Amino acid sequence: MDLAARSPAYEGLAIELAVEDEGWHDAGLGDLEAFARRFVEAAARRAGVPDDVETELSVTLTGDAAVQALNAEWRNKDRPTNVLSFPIRQLQPGERPGPLLGDLVLARETVEREAAAEDKRFADHAGHLLVHGMLHLLGHDHIDDETADAMEALEIEALADLGIADPYADAPEHL
Template structure:
């Protein structure tokens, strides 16, 4: 329901980000970034299908959602590569394996 209303796509998703204020990547941080919503059933199903700990998948998706709030996107291959590189770096610092490997 949230995905259909927010993104206009009537299919399940694992994470949605709702910015509180407009934000330009590299600009000053707003007083609050926004909200990140995880779809518990979808996240659990994906973790099981990918044979990874659900805690690792949740951590990845929270980072992914936070990056959206910080102005990252993945609409083009170039954007996706840049965003995934930041995700990989953050997850490696938390000793979580690369989710894209």
């Protein structure tokens, strides 16, 4: 097959982006949809998702108050967190996604606080959280040491593919 005639990888991966907190526009990430796509695709690639997949996910960039409300309602944790993942269907790692993958929701203020506390670039930390959340949608988890190590390895590899250093190098615990 002629490589020029081949469709781009992950052309069938649709991302519906919602920006509910205007601070995301001022965060220095450029085109927010392109930013999200870059990290979501890197996670999909490292998780072994075929590049001809036809699936859709939503990415909501919001603030602490909205994430706190979702976290309280769905996880019984009445506090903001950095990223929430809501899969449409629980996948097993390596399982091909269906037409609807799920939702990722990021809280800007928490991401900013964590990036500052860990002396990381906001863009790198936000990107890491998109990778992390996407891996959750694809069935990966960090419930125990074995699954956490496997998930972290995928995150490290996906981020390295994008020129971003190991986010766990100095981190005291799992996300």
